Amino acid sequence: MAASKKAVLGPLVGAVDQGTSSTRFLVFNSKTAELLSHHQVEIKQEFPREGWVEQDPKEILHSVYECIEKTCEKLGQLNIDISNIKDNPTSCFMEKVEGLRP
Template sequence: MNKFFFFLQVFNAKTAELISQHQVEITQSFPKEGWVEEDPKEILQSVFECIERTSEKLAQLSIDMSNIKGVCQLLHTLTVLWRSRGEKGFRAQSCWCAS
């Protein structure tokens, strides 16, 4: 098992100053040589946690969330949340391994 960090950062668009950030560890498993998998439920939970904690930090700084102008997602995993037959797609997700 290995750890990967999902993180959320908020920057000032005019100055590029880092205003707030939060990160959560995500477990990676290696079921076969050259394979990397992550749990989509853990990814989704980490997204919720990062948004919640970052929102709290922005509120403490009196920054209105409506001032956020863009979002960029850099996570390297494609997560299927549902299927056409109504089945949930929550299972280990293959992800890009650049090493």
């Protein structure tokens, strides 16, 4: 049985949207701006003081990996080639080894 050919729409643009309560990864067709697929994961929040909100950077990183993986799986189910997804670099700076948590 021959494998089905993947549709090449490229280049595709991948975007991580990191919010206060969730992480999303979205993939768009760069020529049409059409949203092809996305996945969203809720992240835990802590409120140590009035007006403060904290998240665990390791949980955020894990949620980014999960969102990218699930979005790419969905693109695969749509038979879209994922080899041409582009994203800008993203950084998370730490003050100490354990992060910025109290």
